[in-house]
Amino acid sequence: MFSRIGKSRREPVDPLAGKPASFGIHRYLQGSSNLFEENRLLKFAIVGLFGITAVLGAVIYSADRNERTVVVPFGSGGDLYVTGAKPSAAYLRTITRNIVALAGTYSAYSADRQFAELLSIVHPSAYNSMRDSLNSILDELANNPTLSIATYIRPDQPVEWSDRDILVPVEKVRVIGGVIRKFRGNLRIRYAVENGRFWLVALNEESFNAETR
Secondary structure: OOOOOOOOOOOOOOOOOOOOHHHHHHHHHHHHHHHHHHHHHHHHHHHHHHHHHHHHHHHHHHHHHHOEEOOOOHHOOOOOOOEOOOEOHHHHHHHHHHHHHHHHOOOOHHHHHHHHHHHHOOOOOHHHHHHHHHHHHHHHHHHHOOOOOEEEEOOOOOOOOOOOOEEEEEEEEEEEEOEEEEEEEEEEEEEEEEOOEEEEEEEEEEEEOOOOO
């Protein structure tokens, strides 16, 4: 005959049974302290993650700014490049010579073609005003077909440049009807570099009052 063995159900044991009242308060405070510590560590991890993201973003931005973009204008060669928004010295010298030649040396037979090439590097914000200025010169040449202008960079004076403009000491020779007049002054070339591309912003003649003979 089989005997039935009954399973007795155990009552849950109260962990605080037999403990002083202060023990429960101590456990509660300890649990709260652990939770606070975990939350603080979580906040610290989030702040650290944001910090790492910011540092990586700055490094990527700096690398992009310092990336070397090779820009060779007018079919020239040599050490011509733009790093970020800063052209090399060789680049500035080459672009200066070409701008002076295109804008400062012309006649009724060559001006139209030269000015069109010059306008191809003019910044869109300055395009209309530059085009109007060059068109006024074309009108003058149409009325005076014997007029010709030659502009040379002076070798006795240094060319100065900054990150926004180039100051070029020049000598201008104006010939009309066999009459020659010479002037000396400065040609200020304002420029901008955007996305590795050189843009001409403005051309201004300065201090051309003194005539040399």
